[in-house]
Amino acid sequence: MKEIFVDINQLNLHYRQKAVLQDLDWTIRRGDNWLLGGTSGTGKTSLAKAIAGQEKYQGDIKINFDQESALPAQTLFVSSWYQFKNLEGDANFYYQQRYNHKQAKDTLTVQAELLKYGQEQSLDTNEVERLLIALNFTTFKDSQLIELSSGEHKKLQLIKALWLKPQLLIIDQPYTGLDVASRRNLNDLLDEISNQGVNLILISNDDELPVNINRFAIIENGQIHERSSFESTSVVHHKILGVLPAFLTERPVYNTDEIIRMKNVNIRYAEKEVLKNVNWEVRAGEKWLLQGHNGSGKSTLLSLINGDHPQAYANDIHLFGHKRGSGESIWDIKKRIGLISPEFHWYFDSTATVWESIASGFYDSVGLFQQIPYSKKVQLDELIEYFDLKQHKNELLKALPLGKQRLALLARTIIKNPQLLILDEPCQGLDQQQTQHFNQLVNELSNNGMTMIYVGHFETQLPTCIEKRILLENGEVKVVETILESV
Structure with missing residues (x-):
């Protein structure tokens, strides 16, 4: 049997006094790559943040990193939203600001942001160029962060994650805003790093998945329920529309x-x-x-x-x-x-x-x-x-x-x-x-x-x-x- 990589026991998490996760148990074994699907609002993102140490919880989460691996002994959570700041560390922007070229100069360029990230994580800067090409992002090197669309911000998030290759990579809504070719290339890249030892957890309701996704689950009533396939995570109950106002x-x-x-x-x-x-x-x-x-x-x-x-x-x-x-x-x-x-x-x-x-x-x-x-x-x-x-x-x-x-x-x-x-x-x-x-x-x-x-x-x-x-x-x-x- 595969070695246990993440062991979660009796996990409880509340948000604004409401129980989101209740006595949740989940075992993730090394080499298992999970899709976490199902209904919006059931606690998928909260669980991901808890595993990554970004959300308070009660219970026990143990991650058994391989200390002999060449991959960083890290858990990286890629959120569905990309939070960036200007040169003074302020994250307060207004909608029209991204179209005002003079005010956009207040943020880093994509290239400067990647250089900064590579230095912080001690990454090989030569390797990122291949990722930029694969996700068709090379032409955005000189763009300011505030000028990017949602799909372009998602690509920047993904490039950082693929470049880092942490031992545990959790991505919330990986395909948000991506065009057809980018989704296909992303799946190839996710399979590639999975083959190199990265364990994946994808939070998604999209059926275009990496080949290496081999386990499936949903959250119901605050607990994990394993499913046999993607189709069984995405049962749609046809909702009858009410009377239009x-x-x-x-x-x-x-x-x-x-x-x-x-x-x-x-x-x-x-x-x-x-x-x-x-x-x-x-x-x-x-x-x-x-x-x-x-x-x-x-x-x-x-x-x-x-x-x-x-x-x-x-x-x-x-x-x-x-x-x-x-x-x-x-x-x-x-x-x-x-x-x-x-x-x-x-x-x-x-x-x-x-x-x-x-x-x-x-x-x-x-x-x-x-x-x-x-x-x-x-x-x-x-x-x-x-x-x-x-x-x-x-x-x-x-x-x-x-x-x-x-x-x-x-x-x-x-x-x-x-x-x-x-x-x-x-x-x-x-x-x-x-x-x-x-x-x-x-x-x-x-x-x-x-x-x-x-x-x-x-x-x-x-x-x-x-x-x-x-x-x-x-x-x-x-x-x-x-x-x-x-x-």
């Missing part, structure tokens, strides 16, 4: 059929071209899928639409029938748009309750700073009920499991029944049931004539209402096509 069944009021028109749009940072001669038109009521590999320019394109990018004024961009720079303020634009993105989630007000977070969608604010009228309170309560968040409405948003945080922000996105709904990888952090439920909701919303731009890498996680597709490659439009004829 009446205000969301009404067609948005359009004053023009032209929602977006871009003509020869170019975005450049010094010598780096991010968007090149982009031409795109979106008409009222259309449902678009926006795709492209990590770094293709998707986030920048969306920032031009949402009014967050300062270079919008230097380009020929019409939004809702008006040319940017012709008198409309950023708030005139935002009142017509509902937006959710991983980056927006990062920078959202951490002191807001669920109720306040959703209500702020009426005013396009990051947090709620004013009283809302009774009519809006009624809509808010209807939406909270619809999203099954009633029991959490007075809790801090940050206190919820990541999946429920995302659902609350999705509710915020649609609360004003916007003319244009921008869903940038909206299902990051959701389990399979939540993903299916949300896309059912998107399909139902699409019936009211709302215009939509949906960004998603996973073909199996898309709503069926998508009609058109635009594909970016290295900042250029490569494909514009109709994929579903409107009825």
Whole structure:
């Protein structure tokens, strides 16, 4: 029998006086690589943090590192979120800051961050170049940390972990924000380090896994339950949608059929071209899928639409029938748009309750700073009920499991029944049931004539209402096509 590597006995963990893990026992043997799947909010991340020594717990966790191994006798936990700081050690950033090139200089470059990490861990700097190439990240060496998208930050996290090769590597949501090629290359790299002696624990609901994943488990009622396969960790119970609040069944009021028109749009940072001669038109009521590999320019394109990018004024961009720079303020634009993105989630007000977070969608604010009228309170309560968040409405948003945080922000996105709904990888952090439920909701919303731009890498996680597709490659439009004829 294989040697015991991690031995967990009678583990108990509470979060805000609520029992998350209860008398949990788990034995991990050397050479066993685990997938920890199942429902969002069951305690998977809390367990991972406890094993890595980042969460307080009661009970016993013993890790028997091989002191004769060439691999570091370490446990590395790669979180689903990448927390970085500026040059002065401050982690407080605002959403639009990543598009302001002058203010972005306040953070390290990718290359400087990797050099710093390599020195701290006494790593061979020659080895990291191969990882950068494998994850298609070499062109980001000179990028500031704050300029990176969620997928690019995930790649930086993964490169550090693969470079270190600790004896125990735990990755929370390893495929978040990664394009198809990057996911495939990541799995090859994970198999490679596993063959070199790294034990893996992946927290994921994705079925594209490394070959070396050979054990499967879920957490139910605070305890580990082993399963025989990936499929048995991801049973989806089809949830019946409630009645959509009446205000969301009404067609948005359009004053023009032209929602977006871009003509020869170019975005450049010094010598780096991010968007090149982009031409795109979106008409009222259309449902678009926006795709492209990590770094293709998707986030920048969306920032031009949402009014967050300062270079919008230097380009020929019409939004809702008006040319940017012709008198409309950023708030005139935002009142017509509902937006959710991983980056927006990062920078959202951490002191807001669920109720306040959703209500702020009426005013396009990051947090709620004013009283809302009774009519809006009624809509808010209807939406909270619809999203099954009633029991959490007075809790801090940050206190919820990541999946429920995302659902609350999705509710915020649609609360004003916007003319244009921008869903940038909206299902990051959701389990399979939540993903299916949300896309059912998107399909139902699409019936009211709302215009939509949906960004998603996973073909199996898309709503069926998508009609058109635009594909970016290295900042250029490569494909514009109709994929579903409107009825």
